[in-house]
Amino acid sequence: MAPTMADANHLLGLARDKSVEGRKRLVAIVADLLSERETVVTAQERVLMTDILKKLIHDVALPVRRALSERLATAGNVPHEIVVTLANDEIDVAAPILLKSDALLDIELIEIVRHRSLDHQLTVAMRRTVTEPVSDALVETNNVDVIKTLLENPNARISEATMAYLVDRSKTVDSFQEPILRRRDLSPSLAKKMYFWVSAALRQHIVESFDIDVTALDNAIEAVTAEALKKVAEDADPADSGAAMVLARRIAEANEITPQLLIQTLRQGEIPLFEALLAQLSKLRLTLIRRFLFEPGGEGLAIVCRAIDIDKSLFASIFLLSRRARPSDRVTDPRELSRILALYDRITPEAAKTVLARWRRDRRLLYAIKQVEETRSDDAAT
Numbered sequence: 001m002a003p004t005m006a007d008a009n010h011l012l013g014l015a016r017d018k019s020v021e022g023r024k025r026l027v028a029i030v031a032d033l034l035s036e037r038e039t040v041v042t043a044q045e046r047v048l049m050t051d052i053l054k055k056l057i058h059d060v061a062l063p064v065r066r067a068l069s070e071r072l073a074t075a076g077n078v079p080h081e082i083v084v085t086l087a088n089d090e091i092d093v094a095a096p097i098l099l100k101s102d103a104l105l106d107i108e109l110i111e112i113v114r115h116r117s118l119d120h121q122l123t124v125a126m127r128r129t130v131t132e133p134v135s136d137a138l139v140e141t142n143n144v145d146v147i148k149t150l151l152e153n154p155n156a157r158i159s160e161a162t163m164a165y166l167v168d169r170s171k172t173v174d175s176f177q178e179p180i181l182r183r184r185d186l187s188p189s190l191a192k193k194m195y196f197w198v199s200a201a202l203r204q205h206i207v208e209s210f211d212i213d214v215t216a217l218d219n220a221i222e223a224v225t226a227e228a229l230k231k232v233a234e235d236a237d238p239a240d241s242g243a244a245m246v247l248a249r250r251i252a253e254a255n256e257i258t259p260q261l262l263i264q265t266l267r268q269g270e271i272p273l274f275e276a277l278l279a280q281l282s283k284l285r286l287t288l289i290r291r292f293l294f295e296p297g298g299e300g301l302a303i304v305c306r307a308i309d310i311d312k313s314l315f316a317s318i319f320l321l322s323r324r325a326r327p328s329d330r331v332t333d334p335r336e337l338s339r340i341l342a343l344y345d346r347i348t349p350e351a352a353k354t355v356l357a358r359w360r361r362d363r364r365l366l367y368a369i370k371q372v373e374e375t376r377s378d379d380a381a382t
Helices: 005-016 020-035 043-057 062-072 080-087 091-100 106-115 118-125 132-140 144-151 160-169 174-182 188-194 200-209 214-235 238-253 259-267 271-282 286-294 296-307 312-324 334-346 349-361 365-381
Strands: none
Touching: 062 080, 062 091, 080 091, 080 106, 091 106, 091 118, 106 118, 106 132, 118 132, 118 144, 132 144, 132 160, 144 160, 144 174, 160 174, 160 188, 174 188, 174 200, 174 334, 188 200, 238 271, 259 271, 259 312, 271 286, 271 296, 286 296, 296 312, 296 334, 296 349, 312 334
16 A cells, blocks of 8 residues: 555655665655545645655656656646646657646647647647647647648647638648548638649549539639639740740650650759650640649649550659649648559550540540549449
8 A cells, every 4th residue: 555645754765765666666656646536635745745756757767757647647636837847858758748638738738839849749739639729839830740730630629710821831731631621620611712722532522521513613723724824824935935845846856755854854944845845745735734734633644644654653753843843832742642643553544545635636624634534433343
């Protein structure tokens, strides 16, 4: 049986014991007394136990502190300063408190987010309850992993203003898109806004989860894309575009357009030459090739590369480099690459060539993309 506070001399004797075992035993005894609800202690006794723990916390081995943190994380009558001290310890010690303790105040959690390590920030983002002020502090770290973890926590409350900010960020940070769209607190108006830049798969999720006029949005996307292409044309140097087309034709006549050359032009930032080379190789209009650089998801680019028999590994390089060529500074989520490569595997060369032939005749790009989706569904059904 653990000693009672009447046996204060026993506790003080253990406090003088500098051995590892003595420290472990003292920490365990005091923690037991603090966490046992039926134990009644006086204010003086509580002060004594708190003082003992404060002096020992940084003087015992990490495993002991970790065990203490786990024991006190869900206790309701632990001295507040002990909880705060443990929460600011190394992450192995702090994690149980940060994840489970309801004793920590918002201001204390915000200070930990602002001044402790990335691991502390990630752990706070995974708490079973996260209030709006704490969510704001996590978003203010501007760390993609921290924000993504927060978005994936269904118990985190995020203010409408902060959610609107994160929706805007998702235009350039692909890894935010899916977690945002999976949240129950996302408003239809913000989901509708995201329809303009997410991949085809996520657009389908928006359509299925929100009451949205798909035709109107598709028409709006076409208008926005047309406007973007017009701006590119206005900003482009006609001499550069013309020279790129002439050079691309000469390279095509020499039969020297290769995937490696496409990758090299993208790496060197020669975007007009890349567009002209791909247009020559695919026999598509230059305006269509340019549109693929604006298209969310990269489905069109995948279909073209599949149709002209570009190896999957080389397509992966082209896809990643082409994302950087877009007007916005995009950070490509590894899952986005996995998704587009899975699509690349599912599309047969024959289906891709059929769509490419349609694009050469038909200007309705979105309709053609839907056609290849239907072809994939038919192939899967057989």
